[in-house]
Amino acid sequence: MMHIFSMKSKTKQMSISDIPDAPVLYLPLLQHIGQAAKPIVEVGEYVLKYQLIAEETRNLSANIHAPVSGTIKAIELHPLADGTLVETIVLQNDFRNEEITRPAIEVDNLTSDEILAIIKGAGIVGEGGAQFPTFVKYNLLGKKIDTFIVNGTECEPYLTADYALMRDKTEELFRGILLINKVLQAREIVLSIEKQNKELLDIFSPFLSQSEYKNIRVAILPNQYPQGGELQLIKSVTGKELARGVLPKDEGLMVSNVGTIHAVYNALVESKPLTERIITVSGEQSKKSGNYQVKIGTPISHVLEYQNLTNTLDDKQLVLGGPMMGKNVVETSAPIIKGSSGVLFFKKKEIKRNNCISCGYCVDVCPMKLMPLVFAENYRTGKIASLEKYSLNSCIECAACEYICPSDVPLMESIKEGKIKLNALLTHAN
Amino acid sequence: MQTDSKTIYTPFVRAKDSVWEVMSDVLLALIPCAVISYFAYGEAPLFVMFVAVISAMVGEFIFAGIFLKKWNTLLDGSAIVTAILLAFTLAPFTPWYVVAFGSAMAVIFGKILWGGLGRNMFNPALVGREFMTVFFPLVMTSRTIWYNKDYVNFQDLNIFNFLGNGGFTEYMNSIFFKPSGAIGEYSVLLLVLGGLYLLLRRRISWHIPFGLLVTFFILLQIFAFKDIKFSLGGILLGTLFMATDMPSSASTKMGKLYYGAMIGLVAMLCLLNDVKYEYMSYSILLVNGFVIPINWVFKPKVWGENINLKERVGAGVLLTIGIVATTYALVYLHHFDLVRYLIFAYILIVIGRFSFSKQLH
Numbered sequence: 001m002m003h004i005f006s007m008k009s010k011t012k013q014m015s016i017s018d019i020p021d022a023p024v025l026y027l028p029l030l031q032h033i034g035q036a037a038k039p040i041v042e043v044g045e046y047v048l049k050y051q052l053i054a055e056e057t058r059n060l061s062a063n064i065h066a067p068v069s070g071t072i073k074a075i076e077l078h079p080l081a082d083g084t085l086v087e088t089i090v091l092q093n094d095f096r097n098e099e100i101t102r103p104a105i106e107v108d109n110l111t112s113d114e115i116l117a118i119i120k121g122a123g124i125v126g127e128g129g130a131q132f133p134t135f136v137k138y139n140l141l142g143k144k145i146d147t148f149i150v151n152g153t154e155c156e157p158y159l160t161a162d163y164a165l166m167r168d169k170t171e172e173l174f175r176g177i178l179l180i181n182k183v184l185q186a187r188e189i190v191l192s193i194e195k196q197n198k199e200l201l202d203i204f205s206p207f208l209s210q211s212e213y214k215n216i217r218v219a220i221l222p223n224q225y226p227q228g229g230e231l232q233l234i235k236s237v238t239g240k241e242l243a244r245g246v247l248p249k250d251e252g253l254m255v256s257n258v259g260t261i262h263a264v265y266n267a268l269v270e271s272k273p274l275t276e277r278i279i280t281v282s283g284e285q286s287k288k289s290g291n292y293q294v295k296i297g298t299p300i301s302h303v304l305e306y307q308n309l310t311n312t313l314d315d316k317q318l319v320l321g322g323p324m325m326g327k328n329v330v331e332t333s334a335p336i337i338k339g340s341s342g343v344l345f346f347k348k349k350e351i352k353r354n355n356c357i358s359c360g361y362c363v364d365v366c367p368m369k370l371m372p373l374v375f376a377e378n379y380r381t382g383k384i385a386s387l388e389k390y391s392l393n394s395c396i397e398c399a400a401c402e403y404i405c406p407s408d409v410p411l412m413e414s415i416k417e418g419k420i421k422l423n424a425l426l427t428h429a430n
Numbered sequence: 431m432q433t434d435s436k437t438i439y440t441p442f443v444r445a446k447d448s449v450w451e452v453m454s455d456v457l458l459a460l461i462p463c464a465v466i467s468y469f470a471y472g473e474a475p476l477f478v479m480f481v482a483v484i485s486a487m488v489g490e491f492i493f494a495g496i497f498l499k500k501w502n503t504l505l506d507g508s509a510i511v512t513a514i515l516l517a518f519t520l521a522p523f524t525p526w527y528v529v530a531f532g533s534a535m536a537v538i539f540g541k542i543l544w545g546g547l548g549r550n551m552f553n554p555a556l557v558g559r560e561f562m563t564v565f566f567p568l569v570m571t572s573r574t575i576w577y578n579k580d581y582v583n584f585q586d587l588n589i590f591n592f593l594g595n596g597g598f599t600e601y602m603n604s605i606f607f608k609p610s611g612a613i614g615e616y617s618v619l620l621l622v623l624g625g626l627y628l629l630l631r632r633r634i635s636w637h638i639p640f641g642l643l644v645t646f647f648i649l650l651q652i653f654a655f656k657d658i659k660f661s662l663g664g665i666l667l668g669t670l671f672m673a674t675d676m677p678s679s680a681s682t683k684m685g686k687l688y689y690g691a692m693i694g695l696v697a698m699l700c701l702l703n704d705v706k707y708e709y710m711s712y713s714i715l716l717v718n719g720f721v722i723p724i725n726w727v728f729k730p731k732v733w734g735e736n737i738n739l740k741e742r743v744g745a746g747v748l749l750t751i752g753i754v755a756t757t758y759a760l761v762y763l764h765h766f767d768l769v770r771y772l773i774f775a776y777i778l779i780v781i782g783r784f785s786f787s788k789q790l791h
Contacts, residue, residue: 005443157443231733243734319442328438346442354449354506355548360635360681369730373681391732399441406447407548412439 025297034060063123067275067295122267127259148186156322164291176265285345362401372401379414453507459624470609486513489534518614615663625670641690685728
């Protein structure tokens with residue numbers, strides 16, 4: 001792991017505020033790992049806020065709800081930020097916010113199965129970026145959880161959405177943790193934060209001193225990137241080094257992002273499905289930086305408009321997510337989805353690639369203890385099979401290697417494209 | 431709707447660093463030693479450095495342009511570093527045309543024909559030096575290039591005299607300035623300071639110098655009964671600035687330790703076998719040739735995976751046997767004056783490789 005410049009001070013002090021709702025929302029049927037949801041509304045139909053509009057299908061999928069009331073304009077292919085076309089429900093906002101009648105839930109009397117059913121119904125997926133359906137993750141199938149790690153280590157530069165959530169919605173977060181632990185029954189709950197955010201302890205301590213929260217302890221971890229990566233976090237908290245591909249659940253561990261927990265709280269206590277999230281808007285070109293609560297489905301162009309920035313990509317680099325692992329935005333009409341943690345505006349830069357000088361910095365910073373320089377060299381020279389010998393598939397694509405590289409070697413391109421070629425080769429060989 | 435066709439990969443932020451910054455740190459670390467050489471032999475060593483730099487830059491510009499179709503490689507600063515390092519290994523009165531030849535060869539055969547900066551297997555400065563030895567054997571072995579009484583500036587610079595009279599003062603004075611040996615070897619103290627600067631700037635890691643010096647000096651103790659003569663300045667110049675050259679050295683922490691240790695071992699084997707002057711360049715170049723297997727054998731333990739210790743140790747033993755055997759072969763060639771054929775073979779291989787490998791162009 002490595003030290004990385006934080007750039008969080010731009011937005012850290014800002015409380016969570018709202019961006020006015022967009023006139024048209026784009027709700028991709030695939031905002032999660034797995035299979036696309038199936039639309040249950042028709043074009044022209046009027047829907048209410050929080051109404052279920054697409055249903056999860058059998059294999060790893062998640063429900064999708066209307067974030068506002070309005071008319072279904074279309075169900076068509078629409079790009080995600082990276083340009084991938086996905087079947088998308090287009091919702092015309094009527095700005096009346098007419099809600100469905102939300103059932104009152106007696107939270108304290110819920111059984112574990114009922115909690116899971118509500119999480120499933122609310123369409124919750126991991127908000128840290130992986131977008132894994134949460135009800136599948138929490139369904140233990142008889143496994144026992146020792147440690148439940150609440151991931152508040154937001155290690156990407158610029159992002160402060162999780163920080164703002166922990167600071168402004170502390171009670172909801174703590175209640176959410178306990179509700180989830182009714183399912184997980186973890187012996188120990190660890191809320192992890194970074195050292196640069198240790199002032200959160202002052203906000204947490206009134207809760208920590210209450211008897212109902214006595215199982216929760218706060219771990220203050222070093223400001224390292226990628227400290228918030230699931231495997232690195234598990235190692236820092238428990239000392240266990242899990243190989244990539246091992247399910248934490250099988251080792252008695254569960255890691256959840258604070259944003260996901262907040263969504264669970266909303267579903268259980270407020271009976272609101274996942275239709276909005278907190279994002280950080282920042283970056284060197286950003287004019288109104290801050291932590292914003294936005295409706296899922298809000299097109300990035302709407303954020304541009306709110307920033308008084310032109311709706312063009314010619315002069316800027318837009319990123320959906322963090323600057324290390326986020327997505328390059330190639331379509332400004334693409335929406336903010338359930339796993340988007342930020343919208344960042346950078347200057348467009350031409351990167352001059354040089355030869356690798358074998359300085360080994362990438363080897364030093366690789367959190368997975370790989371040799372990124374070898375990936376670049378073997379990819380360049382077409383030695384795809386030998387990528388396997390250097391465990392390419394263990395790479396978590398955190399991009400620390402290319403961040404530190406003084407030659408700006410195209411390491412991430414070699415890794416991402418190399419994985420595709422290698423896995424094609426491996427499938428072919430079998 | 432806006433579309434951008436070229437795929438852009440993560441990350442979107444980068445550390446502020448560049449090859450130029452790496453090279454300028456090395457240059458900064460070398461400047462004090464370059465300055466002190468003036469106190470030894472006046473303009474002569476400065477002239478050697480000047481000729482080396484000009485020749486390397488001209489060679490780089492022309493040949494990188496022609497062979498690699500890159501006309502801006504001078505901007506990375508590596509040609510200057512190579513030239514200064516080469517000059518540091520030379521005698522202060524080496525004729526200018528020999529210096530110019532060596533410096534150009536260092537850049538062309540040490541770097542460009544390998545595919546440019548970073549792709550070279552051997553330390554370019556030392557490659558240049560070997561070319562000089564092979565193509566100008568009489569000049570390079572003559573005594574006159576090492577001393578010229580008309581140019582002696584200072585025999586000593588006793589800046590530590592304020593410490594009073596005594597052995598310690600004398601010792602400090604001698605490690606600060608001693609006008610003997612090659613251009614870069616006049617000040618042990620300034621070499622160490624340069625090395626410390628590079629360590630602090632993380633341009634070198636401690637692993638290579640540590641492995642090298644520990645091995646070398648332990649072996650020196652073991653063979654204390656033999657009268658081994660070596661230049662401390664030469665060892666330090668090689669250890670801190672040549673063995674740590676990024677492209678030609680190992681890339682993993684354990685690999686660096688082993689790589690350093692092997693250079694220490696090979697250098698000692700050379701000294702024990704009567705290789706009087708070339709021990710440092712031989713040892714570094716020889717172990718440079720083993721960097722690929724060293725990186726493989728000493729690759730880090732992948733997160734969450736188990737390490738096959740037995741297999742690794744076996745491979746390490748085999749590697750060491752290979753390095754020692756190669757050392758003895760080299761010593762044999764050296765004593766029969768056959769090293770030049772190695773250089774001829776090197777020239778053929780490098781040219782052949784460049785001509786037939788498409789990836790280098």
